[in-house]
Amino acid sequence: MRGNLLFLLLSSLFALSGKAQSRFSIIVKDSTTSEILPGANAKFPPAYPLVGTADIQGKIFLPKVLEGRYEVTISCIGYQEKKYNVEIPIDTLLTALLQPDQRLLEEITVAATRTNARIEDAPMKAEVLGLEEMDEENGIKPGNITSLLGDISGIQIQQSSAVSGNANVRIQGLGGEYTQILRDGLPLYEGFSGGFGILQVPPIDLKQIEIIKGSASTLYGGGAIGGIINLVSKEPSEKPEGLITLNQSSLTERNFNGYCSVKKNKRGASIFSGVTYQNAFDVNKDGFSDVPKIQNLIIHPRLLFYLDTKTTLAIGFSSTYETRRGGDMEALKNNRDSLHTFYQEDKTDRNTGDIVFTHTSSSRNLFTVKGSGSFFDRNLLTNKYRFYATQVNGYGEVSYLIPRAKNDLVMGVNVWTTSLEKNGKDSALMKDYTYQTIGTFIQTTYKPGEKLFLEAGLRTDYHSRYGLFVLPRLAGLYKFNEKWYSRAGIAMGYVTPNPFAEQNTEYHLNKIAPIPDSVKEERSLSSNLEVNYKKRIGKETFLYLNHAFFYTQINKPVIAATDSTGVTSFHNGKNYINSMGWDTYLRMSIEEWEIYFGYTYTMARQEYNAIQPYVTYTPRNRAAILASYEIKSKWRFGMEGSYTGFQYREDGTKTPDYIFVAAMIEKKFKHASIVLNGENLLDARQRNFLIPPVNNPAFQTLWGPIDGKVINLSLVLRF
Structure with a gap:
């Protein structure tokens, strides 16, 4: 046997x-x-x-x-x-x-950290809105990304003008002047050229949005005290892609956007083109537009050359042409008389070229050369004055990344130049200027084991007017186990004075005084501490929780003051601004359900002001909840609710709190989808902000939405 x-x-x-x-x-x-x-x-x-x-x-x-x-x-x-x-x-x-896998978002690679590390392995905290969010937003709000950014805890979109509709991004209680906006890692939106920046970026043209809250000046130089937002462009895939989006809103906004890409052998190409048309609309019936008339055209082609399996060259060009007209509705209809005279017409032309070259060696070292040139024209015409100027920005960078099992090292050098030149003969007080900044940076990430990641970085910048800046940064990440991990970091930053920096309200451009030599740069110290928990339950349930504490102090902030003649000048505060608080968000995926909850508590103080010590128009409490349910390839339903607490005005009084509610339904077909979306369904808004007289009005600073309830219907075609 x-x-x-x-x-x-x-x-x-x-x-x-x-x-x-x-x-x-x-x-x-x-x-x-x-x-x-x-x-x-x-x-x-x-x-x-x-x-x-x-x-x-x-x-x-x-x-x-x-x-x-x-x-x-x-x-x-x-x-x-x-x-x-x-x-x-x-x-x-x-x-x-x-x-x-969008449910494993914290494991996505982030370019903004400069090490191309996965989020869960990066000592610097980063958040990513991925391609799925871009596709969803394209059907909901195809015109721009402001609504998408505003859903993130710790980020506030503040409209700064009732006439033009301009808006800026505030992070962790700090003003828009402390947020740096990048496009593919290049600083294209800054100062004068930052005007209307995020209002001119449609989601259909993006692969993802990377967000770093807190100082990132060590990585990207001045202007990133509050944080950075990096807009990453789409790239062609092996399968040709085509998208067309048509949208109509109850406020008469019409969008027609198209995107297509193709990749064959060693070449790839993509092109985005979009048109937006919006009629002026008086929501509160006070005789003045609450939504401006907008005519917008954007063209963004890109060419990619895959020279070999390790070398890529990307060349892009973007043109944006836009006209905004707002003011007295009768004046906008050309029914002007001695009473109805006020109007404002803003024409902006933005032309940008960029180039990125990357080569990966056999040992995985990454050599990158990137550069951009940007020309921004703004022609502002009102019934009182004209301001016409051009800003030219140039940026070049060379970096080298050496990734290793125990240590990553990235180093580089960059040169940045910006110049402003007034065009035509007008009464503007501002003078032409040209600045250059040369910077070097180095960052090392030490990984002694699978649980501990330590990071140290140092940047030195030399500004042609404000001199030398040395910016160190330290950060650490510790993984207690597969579910729990924690980060901590501390960094220094700076911002140079800029008369056109984003503010709570727009000033008369012809009455902005030049920055005097007595005004110095702003310097900051930021720190953060966070705890994260993640758990996957089976194959269909995923839970992610983040709780973060933040603190930023800005010494001798640059303060704008407007005198009785309307002239706006600048000086340094004798003390500091500090912003502290915590930010909590929870993300869950339960089979076909996606749930998000975020809450931010912010205590921001301007210690230089003894009479009104709180940073204006910063909510003390802000919360949001989003939920969506999808019947795969057939239907998707979504609900959103947010609460914005009181904000302090300049005189120390408090604004009302308000609740914002939105809902959407999407019907999916094989090559198309139809989306019906409703924003601000409770019609929460700031109703009275006009300051008479009618023929020479002023406007209160905006603290909430003014466009009221909005319904829109969109059609998305895929081919």
Whole structure:
């Protein structure tokens, strides 16, 4: 009996060893960006437990696989698993395309940290709104990204003009002048050229939005005391993509946006083009427009050259042409008389070219050269004055990233120049200026083990007017276990005085005085501490919780003051601004449900003002909840509610609190979707802000929405 068993066993082993074997090879890529995915895994079924891991080229190679038919599971951190039926032998190189898993958002790679680290491995806290959010927002608010940013805890979108509709982004209680907006890591929206910046960026043209709250000056120089927002452009994928969006709102806004991309062999191309038309609208019936007339055209083509598997060259150009007209409704209709005279017409032309070259060496070192040139014209015409000026910005950067198992090192040098030149003969007080900044930066991330990540960075900038700045930064990340981890950091920052920096309200541009030599730069010290918890329950439930404390102190802030003649001048405060508080958000995925809750408490004080010591128009309490339910490939339903607490005015009085409610429903088809969306369904708004006389009005600072309830219907076509 034993002999028979031994014979059968030996026979089986002999048959198995005699079975033919062949090689198996597959390359794994991101289905959206076509980026290779090093570290991806290929897993064969349990009956034949074979596992392979992708190299730095994204290729998985197994030299000896028994012939037969297998169901192979391809997986990668931050991506959805995908199963392939494979017949061995096979002579061709297979390609696996994985979709990003938005429920694992904290594992997405972030370019803004400069190390291309996953969020969960980066000592610097970063948040990402991914491609799924961009697609959803394209159907809800296709014109721009302001509503999308405003949903994030710790971020406040404040409208600064009732006439033009201009708005700025405030982070953690600090004014818009302390937020730096980047496009693909390039500083395109700053000072005078920052006007209307976020109002001219549609979501359909973006791959993701990266947000760093707190000082990022060590990485990106002056202007990033409050934080940075990096807008990352879409790139062509292996599969051609085409999108057309048509939108109509109850406030007569009409959007027509189109995007298409293609990639073939060693070349790729994409182009976005969008048109927005909006009639002037008087919501509160006071005779003045609450929504300006807008005519907007945007064109953004990009070319990508994949010179080899390790080298890429991207060239882009963007043009934005926009006209905004607001004021007295009779004047806008050309029914002007001695009483109805007030109007404001803003014409802006923004033309930007950019280039990015990257090369990855065989040892995974990344060499990057990037640069941009931007020309921004603004022609402001009112019934009282004209202001016409051009700002020219140039930026160039060279960086080198050395990623290693125990230590990442990135270093670089950048040159930035900006100049403002007035055009025409007008009465403006502002003088022409030109500034240059040369900076160097170095950052190292030490990884002694799988739990501890330590990071230190140093930047030195030399500004042609304000001199030398040395900005150190320290940060750390510790993973207690697979569910709990914590971050802490401290950094210094600076902002140079800028007469056109974003403010709570818009000043008369012709009466802005030049910055005197006595006004110095603002310097800051920021710190943060946070705790994170994440847990996956089965395959359909995911929970992520973040609780963060923040503190920022800005010494000798630059303060604007307007005298009785309307002239706005600037001086340094004798004391400081500090903003402190905490920011909590919870994200859950429960089967087809997506739930988000965020709450921010902010105590922001302007210690230089003994009479009114609180930073104006910063809510002490702000909370938001969003929920969506999807019937896959058929329907999607969404609800949003937010609470904004009181804000202090200049005179120390408090604004009312208010609740904002929105809802949407989307019907999905094979190549199209229809979205019905309602914003501000409770019609919460600031109703009275006009200061007479009618023929020479002024406007109160805005603390809430003024456009009221808005319904819009959009059609999205995919091909």
